[in-house]
Amino acid sequence: MKKIIFIFFIVINSVFANTSIDSLLENYQDSSEESLKTVDENLGHVFIYSQKDIKLMQYTKLSDILKELPLLNYNQNRYGVPSISLPGSKTTVGGFVRFFINDHEISSVHTQSPFLSWGDLPLDIVDYIEVYYGESSFSLGNDTGIYFIRIYTKKAYKENGNTLQTDFSKRGSNEQSLIHSQVFENGWSYLAYVKNSNIYDSDTYKNQTLQNNAKRRYLYFDINNDTTNINIGYADVKKDNFMGLSLDVVPNDGEIVSKDLFIDISKKFLADESLKASVSFDINEREYSEKNDQGIGLVPVIDLTKMGQTLPKEFKENLKFTKLQAHLSKTYEYENNSLLFGFNFSNKKYKVKNRKTVNFLNQEIDQGKFHDFDQERVYSLLFQDKYNFNDNMTFITNAKIDRYQRSGYLEDTTEELYRVGLIYTPFENFGLKTFYTKTYLPPSFYNIDFVDKKDIYLDSQKYKIFSIEGVFTTEKSKSRLKYNDVKIEDFVYLTPVGFVNIDHTIKTKGLIFLYEYLFSNNKKLEFNYYTTKLSETLNNSNKGGYLKYMSKSGKFEYFTSLIYKNSYRYLDVRVPSSFDLSFGVTYNYTKDLSFSAKAMNVLDKSTQSLYKDGFPGSDFAFEDYGRAFNISMKWVF
Numbered sequence: 001m002k003k004i005i006f007i008f009f010i011v012i013n014s015v016f017a018n019t020s021i022d023s024l025l026e027n028y029q030d031s032s033e034e035s036l037k038t039v040d041e042n043l044g045h046v047f048i049y050s051q052k053d054i055k056l057m058q059y060t061k062l063s064d065i066l067k068e069l070p071l072l073n074y075n076q077n078r079y080g081v082p083s084i085s086l087p088g089s090k091t092t093v094g095g096f097v098r099f100f101i102n103d104h105e106i107s108s109v110h111t112q113s114p115f116l117s118w119g120d121l122p123l124d125i126v127d128y129i130e131v132y133y134g135e136s137s138f139s140l141g142n143d144t145g146i147y148f149i150r151i152y153t154k155k156a157y158k159e160n161g162n163t164l165q166t167d168f169s170k171r172g173s174n175e176q177s178l179i180h181s182q183v184f185e186n187g188w189s190y191l192a193y194v195k196n197s198n199i200y201d202s203d204t205y206k207n208q209t210l211q212n213n214a215k216r217r218y219l220y221f222d223i224n225n226d227t228t229n230i231n232i233g234y235a236d237v238k239k240d241n242f243m244g245l246s247l248d249v250v251p252n253d254g255e256i257v258s259k260d261l262f263i264d265i266s267k268k269f270l271a272d273e274s275l276k277a278s279v280s281f282d283i284n285e286r287e288y289s290e291k292n293d294q295g296i297g298l299v300p301v302i303d304l305t306k307m308g309q310t311l312p313k314e315f316k317e318n319l320k321f322t323k324l325q326a327h328l329s330k331t332y333e334y335e336n337n338s339l340l341f342g343f344n345f346s347n348k349k350y351k352v353k354n355r356k357t358v359n360f361l362n363q364e365i366d367q368g369k370f371h372d373f374d375q376e377r378v379y380s381l382l383f384q385d386k387y388n389f390n391d392n393m394t395f396i397t398n399a400k401i402d403r404y405q406r407s408g409y410l411e412d413t414t415e416e417l418y419r420v421g422l423i424y425t426p427f428e429n430f431g432l433k434t435f436y437t438k439t440y441l442p443p444s445f446y447n448i449d450f451v452d453k454k455d456i457y458l459d460s461q462k463y464k465i466f467s468i469e470g471v472f473t474t475e476k477s478k479s480r481l482k483y484n485d486v487k488i489e490d491f492v493y494l495t496p497v498g499f500v501n502i503d504h505t506i507k508t509k510g511l512i513f514l515y516e517y518l519f520s521n522n523k524k525l526e527f528n529y530y531t532t533k534l535s536e537t538l539n540n541s542n543k544g545g546y547l548k549y550m551s552k553s554g555k556f557e558y559f560t561s562l563i564y565k566n567s568y569r570y571l572d573v574r575v576p577s578s579f580d581l582s583f584g585v586t587y588n589y590t591k592d593l594s595f596s597a598k599a600m601n602v603l604d605k606s607t608q609s610l611y612k613d614g615f616p617g618s619d620f621a622f623e624d625y626g627r628a629f630n631i632s633m634k635w636v637f
Contacts, residue, residue, distance in 0.1 A: 043148060044134015044435060045469050045482055047514075051128050056524075056550035057559045058584045058598045060167065060630070062121040062151070067580070067607075068548075068563050069131060070512045070530040071484070072147070073540045075609040076624040079256060080201075080212035080242030082119045084147075087510065088534035088542035088568075090610055092494060095444055098136055098145035102153060102222075102231055104264035104280055105142050109321035109348050111446040112143065117235040117260040117284070124165050124177050124634075125193045125220060127154045133467065133484070135439045138398035138419060139384050141327045141344030144439050146463065153222055153231075156181035156189035167632040171200040177218075186225075193220040205243075205622065208250040214239035227273065231264040245315070246292040249613050254290035274331045282323040289316045297615055299450050299498045300370040301357060314358035317367075320351040321445075329382075336388045344380040350445045370449045371456070372408030379403045396421035396435075404442065415440050415460060434468040443492060443499075452498035459501050462489040480514040496616045507535040522552035539610055541565035541578075557586040565607050575621045578607040592636040600628040 049065055059065055063082055067074040073085040077092045084094040095112030098105055101121075106114045129151050136148035159181040167175040177195035197216040202209050215238045223230040241254035266278035290296055296312045303310040329342035351374065355367045382400040389395060398419040405412050418438045425431040443451075443458040451458055469482040488506040492499055510532040517525045529545035548561035560583040567577040584598030608621040 043136055043139065044132040045433065045467060046133075047131040049129040049131070053550070054123055054126065054128070055586075056552060056557050057548065057561065058586065058596055059123050060598075060632075061123060063119060064123070065129060065131075066149075068528075068546045068561070070514075070528055070545070071133070071510050071532065073565070073607070074624075075540070075607060076242075077609070078243040078245070078611065079116075080210075080214075080240065082115045083113065084115075085540055086146075086508065087530075087532040087544075088508070088536070088538045088540055090540040093446060095446075096145055096441055097147040097149060098142055100142075100148070100150045101220075101233060102151070102229065102264075103266050103278060104231055104233070104262055105325075106233070106260075106262065107143065109282065109284060109323045110286070110319070110350065110444065112444045116256070116258050116286075117237060120197070120216060121151065122175070122177060122195050122197075122218060124163070124195075125153050125179065125218075127152045127158075133482075134435060135398075135417065135419060135437050135465075137380075137439075138382055138400050138417065139329075139340055139342070141329070141342055141380050141382055143346075144402075144417065144441055146439075146441075146465070153193075153220070154179070154181075154191060155222065155224070156183050156191040159191060160189075161636060163634065163636050165632060165634045167630055169630040170628050171202075173197075173199045173201070188223070188225045190224075191220075191222040194218065199239075203622075203626070205249055210242055210250060211240035212242045227268045229264075229266045231262070233260075233262050235260045241288070241290055243611065244290045244292070245297045246290065246294065247297050247613075247615050247617075248292070248294040249611065251290050251292040251296075254292075255288075257287040258284065259286075260284045276327075276329050278325075278327045280323075280325045282321075282325075284321045285319070286321075287316075287318045290314070295360075295615075296357075298357065299496075300453075301365075301367055308360050309363070311360060312357035313360055315356075317355040318353040319355075320353055322349045322351075323347070338386040338388075340382070340384040342380075342382040344378075344382065346376075346378045348376045348378075348445075350374045371451075373406060373410050373445065373448045375407040377405040379405075392425045394423040396423070409456070410443075410448070413460070415442070429473045431471045432468065433471075435465070437463070437465040437467075439463045439465070441492075447492055447499045450494070450498050452495065452500045454497075455500060458492060458499060459490040461491055461501075463487070476518050478514075478516045480512070482512040482514075484510050486510075496612070505535075509533045519551075523550070525549050537570070538568045539570045541568060541575075541607070555588045557588070559584055570610055571619055573610065573619045573621050575608050575610070576605070579603050579605045580607075594634045596630075596632045596634070598630045598632075600630070601625060602627065 071087055073087060075083055075090060077083045083091055084097050085091045093111045093113050099107050099114040106118045108114060132148040135144060136142060137144045159179060160183050161181060163179040165177045175195065175197040179193050181191040183189040195218040199214040201212040217236050219234040221232040236259040238257050241251065241256050243249050244251045244254045262280060262282045264280035266276065269275040291314050293313060296315050298312050298315055301310055301312065323346060325346040327344045329340060332339040352369050357365050357367055380400060380402045385397045387395040400417040402415045419435055421435040423433050440463060441461040447458055464487045465484065467484040469480060472479045486508045491502040491506050493502050510530060512530040515527045526548050531543045534542060543566040544564050546561060546563045548559065550559040563580040565578040568575055581602045582600045584596060586594055586596040588594045604627050607624045609624055610619055610621055613620055
């Protein structure tokens with residue numbers, strides 16, 4: 001580790017001349033001013049996507065940003081839904097990333113992943129995005145996680161008008177959105193957003209068509225004044241199930257329907273607004289259906305000794321999930337300490353409204369619950385102290401205790417989380433940030449549903465994370481080098497017969513280098529490269545990066561980007577490197593009317609994901625997405 005830091009010092013000092021960090025922040029102020037008001041350095045290592053970045057790069061969906069983030073793999077799963085995995089690994093449903101819209105977490109109660117309902121979250125409602133590598137639940141009281149992505153929506157006091165946007169892309173896919181906002185004299189304001197998407201997508205496997213068409217609708221309200229925020233969000237999706245659970249990969253028929261609604265209310269009290277309370281309620285209803293003449297790999301119901309009676313050829317389920325959460329926190333300043341005390345409560349419920357299968361004897365079977373784990377209450381106490389030793393050095397300590405009360409066979413447990421950190425700026429243009437974190441990830445309802453029937457009790461995954469980051473700035477540039485060392489006990493892994501805890505320690509180390517150069521306030525170059533080492537056999541890329549350039553000249557805005565992921569071999573399958581080349585241009589006809597064109601994955605060399613054909617099955621690789629072209633119009637009135 002000392003060698004890494006020493007090399008970093010030598011390279012940086014040999015390339016750049018010393019200058020003030022204030023001048024860099026002044027140059028960046030226009031693009032990240034809003035985020036500087038909300039960014040919380042205590043949460044971990046942060047990457048910011050400003051409104052200017054989103055606009056110049058023509059990021060239209062959350063997925064456009066997620067697929068370029070370092071130390072992550074962004075792939076597609078068997079359901080045609082995006083999934084995030086750690087470098088070198090591939091998961092069907094990743095649950096280690098916490099997603100927020102403003103103060104509200106939108107991750108699924110069932111899987112702890114947001115992607116079915118919110119993965120294609122449109123960014124025309126988004127003001128800016130903060131991505132943290134670090135445990136967020138210490139100060140926010142939410143479910144534990146390794147990455148924390150906070151999406152800040154636009155506010156009425158900035159918009160105060162109407163925006164209409166329409167998009168068209170390949171195969172007739174189309175999207176329409178409308179924003180309406182208004183500010184009242186009494187201090188209240190509101191913003192309303194509605195979007196409709198029709199996505200037409202398909203691919204071919206073994207000369208058969210895999211359908212992945214989708215219809216999505218989003219509805220969002222933001223109502224607030226100086227101390228009160230009310231967020232209401234709704235998303236529904238009706239889509240084909242792509243490969244689904246079919247043993248031969250190509251189902252005869254299948255569909256996924258999901259409807260997700262949340263209401264979140266938060267308020268600040270006292271003259272200094274140091275007391276904050278919030279309450280939220282989520283409800284999600286999901287339907288799944290599939291038919292396949294070659295059988296459906298529904299692990300919870302299959303008995304290998306009675307395949308004819310238990311292997312389904314038809315499957316239908318209708319599920320309902322609810323979550324009630326309340327949070328109370330108080331900040332307090334004492335001498336050189338900034339203290340935070342908090343309490344959090346959540347109650348999650350899982351209801352099977354209907355679940356039936358039809359076997360190869362044409363018998364319809366009411367499956368009901370796979371397990372009796374259908375409710376979970378969590379009580380949390382949290383503490384944070386930010387101690388300013390002097391103007392250049394800050395110590396951070398966090399502690400959190402979570403008490404789980406669970407229904408069914410899962411035991412009640414108490415989990416403890418700790419973190420210590422240091423932020424040190426020995427020079428005005430150089431700073432260091434380091435954390436050591438002990439945290440965990442509990443098993444989700446989805447993990448328990450698909451657990452290995454030979455060992456149905458899953459332990460929480462335990463994480464120990466060390467990270468250190470160095471940042472160096474000049475008048476025009478910013479360089480960052482980040483190193484992390486992660487050890488995972490009881491990692492939850494999906495085998496052909498269900499989820500199990502891995503019986504050994506998984507170790508991974510990663511290094512990220514990021515460089516930004518400002519030619520001017522409207523021209524920026526960004527470069528990123530990361531590499532990781534994993535103690536396990538690779539089944540996904542473990543190295544990657546991007547190069548992107550964005551600019552504005554007169555009435556034109558344009559960008560180009562290249563996202564790279566390295567090749568790898570898994571058993572007999574070799575997956576080639578991916579080179580996702582995209583570029584686009586926007587013409588601002590007037591300040592209120594603009595037209596955009598964007599080409600994506602021009603080289604047709606996207607990332608690929610591993611799948612299995614048959615049971616237990618042979619492995620094969622399949623591309624995550626193809627070429628795409630999009631044109632759009634935006635009108636502000």
